[in-house]
Structures are given as C-alpha cells and as structure tokens.
Amino acid sequence: MRSHHVPGLSLAIVHKGKTASAGxxxxSLDPPKPCTPDTLFDIASCSKSLAAASVALLIDDDENYPEVQWDAIMSELLPDDFVMAGVGYTENVTVDDILSHRTGMPRNLRNLTVAAPLRSKYMYNNLIYTVVSHLVEIKTKKTFRDFLEENFFAPLGMGSTSLQPAEARKRGLGDRIGTGGAGLVVSSAKDMIKWVKILLHCEGPPITGRIFQGLVRLRTITEPTWRKAKPHTTPAIYASGLEVHTYWGQRVVSHDGSGFGFSGRFFLLPDLGFGAVILGNVEGTEDVQNIVTKELIDELLGVPAQERLYLRDFTKKKKSPKSAKAEKSLRPPPQAQKKPEESLDGDASKALALRANSRPISAGGKEMKPEGPKKPPSEPQTAPLNTHTGTYWHPGYHTLTVAIREGKLLIDAHDRSFGFTIRFEHLGFRKHLKSYMHTFP
Structure with a gap:
C-alpha cells in the first residue's frame, strides 16, 4: 500500500462458507477515518454482475417473462427505446450481445456510428449496460433500485449496500463513505462478500445453479492477440457481467471496477469454494489488487514461495534506497507544490474531477494518445481563443460548451451520467487537421 500510495484498503474473504474481513x-485523510470492512466504496463496474444477474432472474422466470431470453432481440423487447446506428444492428443485437460487450458500439447508441461489426470484437461499454437496467424497469414495472433491493440486497442481508451515494446518505450511512466519485452501487467489503458467497454456492434465492451457469457461460475473448500473457494464466473471456480465466489450472470468475477515487475487485474460484473482495480508495489500487489476488490464490493452492511470481516481480521493480533518495531530492519541497484545489477556479472537487478525467479515452477504455505531427506545430496560434468558444450541439453528445480555463479551451461535460472533460491543444491549421480528424470520432 505504501509503495503504490493506497491510503485505504478493505478485504473480505470466504472459504467453504466461512467469511472473514479486515481493513x-x-x-479518509481529512478528516482522518480508519478504513474498515464496513467502509463504503463506490464499486463501479463490479456492479455489472448485479445488472446481469437481474436480467438472468427475468430469463429464469418463464411464467412472467417468457419473452426475455439470452438470445432475445433487444429492439423487440424495447421497441420504442432501443435504436443503434448502422444497418442490421437494431434488428439483430441480442440481450447476450449487450451483456458480453460485443455489440460493436464503443460508447453511445442511437446517434453515434458503430465501430466494429456485430459480434466481431470485444468492446467494453458502460453506457450500453444502462439498457439492461432499463429493460428490468420496463418489464417489472419497478425502479432498478427497488428491484436490486428486493431481489439481492434484502435477501442476502446486504444492509449497507445501495444504489448511488445519495441513497447511502439518505439511509444514514454517509459517514462510512470512504471514496470519491458517483457510480452505480455503493457497498462494503463485508457486504459484497455475501454476493460472492451466493455466487459460490448457488443455493438460491436469488442465485441458483442454472442462473449461475447462464452468467458464466463463455462469450467473448477480451484480447484475442493475448499480447500481455501472464504466467500460469489463460486469456480472459467475458461472460455476462463477469470475466472468466484460469490460474494454475483453476477457474477464476471475477470483475473489476474503478473510477475517480476508488477501485475494486471481487473474484471466486467455484471449484474450491473460495472468493474475495478487495476495495481501495484510489485508482492505483489495481496493482495492489493484482498482487493480493495472486497471493491469496497461491496460498490457497500451496504454491511454493519461489514460484509466486507476482509478489517477487513486484519486489524486483521497487527502487533501491539510493535511486529512491535521488528521485526524492529532485522533487520540489512540499510548500512549493501546487495544491490540486488551486488548479482551477471555484469548486475544488470539480477541479480534481477535471484533472482525473482529462485523458482522451479510446473505444476499449484505455488512454489514447493523439496521432499526428511529432514536433510542435510550426505555425503560432494567432486567432484569439474566444474565436472558438460557444455552445455546440451533437445528436449523440447533445450540448457541449467550449470555454476558456487556465488559458486553454476546455469542454466540461460532467453534467451527464458518464462525465468527461476535453482539453484542446493548438496543433496548427489546415495541413495538420486531416491527420487528427480520425482520432476524435
């Protein structure tokens, strides 16, 4: 945690029906609060398993929802709401396609062009999962929040888990929130391990063996080239709100989630009755999660210390005291460092959010570096910045306002479900424009 600058970490494990947890x-650093197994985190994309399981419950209920099936056409289930650009997508995208990220759509729906043929490529998509919650609401005539509460949170005794941070505060749990950001589900390690436990044992309700098999059925290879092969590990295959791979020959079912100020993971080894939840309050927690995950499994399997590659490799990468001291000497003294809240006028939390979300993102969710001229533009910026300011409109992104912040052009689009920031840099004039056009769809 010290090496990766993780302020707080919460862990819960389950093994053969018994659970344990620690923090x-x-x-929180200001005011200081200890991280415990009851600390609340925004679990981000870890909640996709709950969304997929919600649909699986409808599929399993043949009496009330016979039309809802894995291979059902989404536009037939939602004829007034589900529309995609391109020929053949609206007419053919199924429930399974959406839950396994193979619709060919990287971000938005109706008014943005698709980026790949249907079912040809894994393209992780947050927004399209909102279609899943909408489907549940339309079919059950209940809010998604009420559906989760009635079918998962209440039956499993997940009393600290709720939809959105505002709901957690409404229930008097605000003092236990230890993260920033606003995602879908707020929970704790102690609560989430109950979800892992029901997935492990499938004793129902809500999860039966048939439902679990539907959720973990292999659907989409996440990285067909397998460029980042890891020792003793097979490529991950996306199922339905869950990923599946093997490690030391054991099937591992998992999902990660991260955002501004939080990072989480849960995983389970169904054949060994073991699972865990790891939650942290910075995005850098992923490295710690990777090490802890592999160490837990290695310990469970009795892997000899000399063969535990992940912790050993991490130790090798640590800087020597001499290099760490030299690096530290190059840093400015604490009083000379600019505080994040001073970087923009107004709301400090908004400034932090803008900084965290200012990287351009590709269709696959990775940071994308613009292509184009490698050298600085030869033409100076002559037109005043206010030439470009104003309000613009796009059918997919709707209203976008270009303003001037810190001497740069900026779009602050944090007023929507998945907020983002765009900062503009001067590149040149017409002769440079063509090489950059394809970078920003």
Whole structure:
C-alpha cells in the first residue's frame, strides 16, 4: 500500500462458507477515518454482475417473462427505446450481445456510428449496460433500485449496500463513505462478500445453479492477440457481467471496477469454494489488487514461495534506497507544490474531477494518445481563443460548451451520467487537421 500510495484498503474473504474481513489504512485523510470492512466504496463496474444477474432472474422466470431470453432481440423487447446506428444492428443485437460487450458500439447508441461489426470484437461499454437496467424497469414495472433491493440486497442481508451515494446518505450511512466519485452501487467489503458467497454456492434465492451457469457461460475473448500473457494464466473471456480465466489450472470468475477515487475487485474460484473482495480508495489500487489476488490464490493452492511470481516481480521493480533518495531530492519541497484545489477556479472537487478525467479515452477504455505531427506545430496560434468558444450541439453528445480555463479551451461535460472533460491543444491549421480528424470520432 505504501509503495503504490493506497491510503485505504478493505478485504473480505470466504472459504467453504466461512467469511472473514479486515481493513488497513485510512478511508479518509481529512478528516482522518480508519478504513474498515464496513467502509463504503463506490464499486463501479463490479456492479455489472448485479445488472446481469437481474436480467438472468427475468430469463429464469418463464411464467412472467417468457419473452426475455439470452438470445432475445433487444429492439423487440424495447421497441420504442432501443435504436443503434448502422444497418442490421437494431434488428439483430441480442440481450447476450449487450451483456458480453460485443455489440460493436464503443460508447453511445442511437446517434453515434458503430465501430466494429456485430459480434466481431470485444468492446467494453458502460453506457450500453444502462439498457439492461432499463429493460428490468420496463418489464417489472419497478425502479432498478427497488428491484436490486428486493431481489439481492434484502435477501442476502446486504444492509449497507445501495444504489448511488445519495441513497447511502439518505439511509444514514454517509459517514462510512470512504471514496470519491458517483457510480452505480455503493457497498462494503463485508457486504459484497455475501454476493460472492451466493455466487459460490448457488443455493438460491436469488442465485441458483442454472442462473449461475447462464452468467458464466463463455462469450467473448477480451484480447484475442493475448499480447500481455501472464504466467500460469489463460486469456480472459467475458461472460455476462463477469470475466472468466484460469490460474494454475483453476477457474477464476471475477470483475473489476474503478473510477475517480476508488477501485475494486471481487473474484471466486467455484471449484474450491473460495472468493474475495478487495476495495481501495484510489485508482492505483489495481496493482495492489493484482498482487493480493495472486497471493491469496497461491496460498490457497500451496504454491511454493519461489514460484509466486507476482509478489517477487513486484519486489524486483521497487527502487533501491539510493535511486529512491535521488528521485526524492529532485522533487520540489512540499510548500512549493501546487495544491490540486488551486488548479482551477471555484469548486475544488470539480477541479480534481477535471484533472482525473482529462485523458482522451479510446473505444476499449484505455488512454489514447493523439496521432499526428511529432514536433510542435510550426505555425503560432494567432486567432484569439474566444474565436472558438460557444455552445455546440451533437445528436449523440447533445450540448457541449467550449470555454476558456487556465488559458486553454476546455469542454466540461460532467453534467451527464458518464462525465468527461476535453482539453484542446493548438496543433496548427489546415495541413495538420486531416491527420487528427480520425482520432476524435
């Protein structure tokens, strides 16, 4: 945690029906609060398993929802709402396609062009999962929040879990929130391990063996080239709100989630009755999660210390005291460092959000570096910045306002479900424009 600058970490494990949990570090630095197994985190994309399981419950209920099936055409289930650009997509995208990220759509729906043929490529998509919750609401005539509460949170005794941070505060749990950001589900390690436990044992309700097999059926290879092969590990295959791979020959079912100020993972080994939840309050927690995950499994399997590659490789990468001291000497003294809240006028939390979300993102969710001229533009910027300011409109992104912040052109689009920031840099004039056009769809 010290090496990766993770202030707080919460861990819960289950093994053969027994659970244990612990917390380390701080949930909050100001005011200082300890991180415990009850600390609340925004679990981000870890909640996709709950969304997929919600649909699986409808599929399993043949009496009330016979039309809802894995291979059902989504536009037939939602004839007034589900529309995609391109020929053949609206007419053919199924429930399974959406849950396994193979619709060919990287971000939005109706008014943005598709980026790949249907079922040809894994393209992780947050927004398209909102179609899933909408389907549940339309078919059950209940809010998605009420459906989760009635079918998962209440039956499993997940009393600290709720939809959206505002709901957690409404229930008097605000003092236990240890993260920033606003995602779908707020929970704790102690609560989430109950979800892992029901997935492990499938004793129902809500999860039966048939439902679990539907959720973990292999659907989409996430990285066909397998460029980042890891020792003793097979490529991940996306199922339905869950990923599946093997490690040391054991099937591992999991999902990660991260955002501004939080990062989480849960995983389970169905054949060994073991699972865990790891939650942290910075995005850098992923490295710690990777090490802890492999160490837990290695310990469970009795892997000899000399063969535990992940912790050993991490130790090798640590800087020597001499290099760490030299690097530290190059840093400015604490009083000379600019505080994040001073970087923009107004709301400090908004400034932090803008910084965290200012990287351009590709269709696959990775950071994308613009292509184009490698050298600085030869033409100076002559037109005043206010030449470009104003309000613009796009059918997919709707209203976008270009303003001037810190001497740069900026779009602050945090007023929507998945907020983002665009910062503009001067590149040149017409002769440079063509090489950059394809970078920004």
């Amino acid at each position: 380390w570090g701080k949930a």
